Amino acid sequence: MTSIDAAARALRVLVVHPAADLYGSDRVLLESVQALLDRGDQVAVALPRPGPLVDQLRGRGALVEFCPTPVLRKSLLSPAGLLGLAVEASRGLYRGAALLRRYRPDALYVSTVTIPLWPLLGRLARVPTITHVHEAERHDARPLRVALALPLLLAHRIIANSLFTASTLEESLPALRGRARVLYNGVQGPAAPEPARTSLDGGLRVVYVGRLSHRKGVDVAVEAVAQLRRRGVPATLDLVGDVVPGKEDFGRKLHERVAELGLAADVTFHGFHPNMWSFLAAADVAVVPARLNESFGNTAVEAVLAARPLVVSGTSGLREAAAGFASVQFTPPGDVAAVADALERVARDWDTFRAAAALDAAAAVERHAPATYRRGIAGFITAAARREARDQVPWPALEAAVPGTAE
Structure with a gap:
């Protein structure tokens, strides 16, 4: 040859x-x-x-x-x-x-x-x-x-x-x-992102997609939604993902904490789903509140591709993944109050964030x-x-x- x-x-x-x-x-x-x-x-x-x-x-x-x-x-x-x-x-x-x-x-x-x-x-x-x-x-x-x-x-x-x-x-x-x-x-996005709601009737719909683990900060999302509701801002939270095998105790404690906060009717555990786009389409805003360093951040990119505002930890590879998008807000890792503040800004200025997210989705398609x-x-x-x-x-x-x- x-x-x-x-x-x-x-x-x-x-x-x-x-x-x-x-x-x-x-x-x-x-x-x-x-x-x-x-x-x-x-x-x-x-x-x-x-x-x-x-x-x-x-x-x-x-x-x-x-x-x-x-x-x-x-x-x-x-x-x-x-x-x-x-x-x-x-x-x-x-x-x-x-x-x-x-x-x-x-x-x-x-x-x-x-x-x-x-x-x-x-x-x-x-x-x-x-x-x-x-x-x-x-x-x-x-x-x-x-x-x-x-x-x-x-x-x-x-x-x-x-x-x-x-x-x-x-x-x-x-x-x-x-x-x-x-x-x-x-990162492959949806063929055509579902337009976000024009008004937040029934409260802000927050979604978290990923492993249910301490390092991913899913409990930070729960606490932030609880704080948001105490401020008088209605909100619900959908958790899409499952615990790491061998770490089932974290999942049990997370369920217990949701009950303690009186959020059993407002926080929904969906478990793992291979297709997250329907959950992002039903949400108003996504959160990626990782406590520890992430090498990149596919879930952050997916939220932007879905034309949804994003609240994400401003650290490590997550900042690279989500930098430069107007509808993205970065918060310190593990800071419940900062996440709640960012979610409240989305709720208070929904029209601005909604329009920015639609433009960001188009830019993300090209970048990723x-x-x-x-x-x-x-x-x-x-x-x-x-x-x-x-x-x-x-x-x-x-x-x-x-x-x-x-x-």
Whole structure:
């Protein structure tokens, strides 16, 4: 095969991801896979277990494999957790190496730093490896941040989803300085945003979309709505999302707090929904009150794309995601009074915020266009891929590549 033929042929890309949910990083993963499929590449995705992401991937034409892999979480920082991590790593090392031998990919795309085994496997298999960093845990202890960043030294290319993420990597591990390239997430909005209400009959409808967790500040949203109502501003709150597995106690306490505040009739828990657009369409304003640093902020962008005013923590990647929009108000993380003040301003000056949000939606469509992201991610992976001819081993058939059950 000539070098021209090798450069022109479709790539074989093995993609690895730590979960099969449909939250922010999972949706970015879908955009990355779609970018490769649109280019004509052959894509297989390795996931640790089944979930709603699987049908989305298969529906687009990607193969799906279930492969055990250690996923770094703070809950593992205990003797029992570290033992479990070691066991999972040994299983993942064997199965991951087997997948690489089977698929013989031109490139390995690792969609997060929380699965550190894969950059090592990529190096051992001599496969060009691209790691996409969606985490910016600058609030964590330095040893933990260094441990998360170390596997990136094995990656051939590093993509960061924001300037904040890239700077966090460099601060954590100076050896990574200058290695990350920033590519903002592409976020697909509704085909046509539902126009906001012309009047706030029945009170201000507030919506929160995301994980129900302390770090995401969902309790701040609850307290702010309670404070708003005490000020005489009628308001309701819709919570769209579920707790992190293993953190069910937070969800229970959140329900109890809602009852204590007398908001049982005004705060609705909807649980997880893969399509959040109907909830944003029914709302007047969205809140993203994260307490801790966020690497980017897809939920913030989604609110703007839905043509809804946004109240968001003015920190980290959230500021990058939502900067420059007239209908967005930034508040200090964890500041209940500031969130309540911002929501009250929306209620008091609804016509102004409503008109600004409609204009912001049009600007956000251009700024965060999925097509722009897809071109960028496909370009990064193509540039990193080994382009010389490989042995012509057939790409595994769909039937053989999709086990019926996870291990």
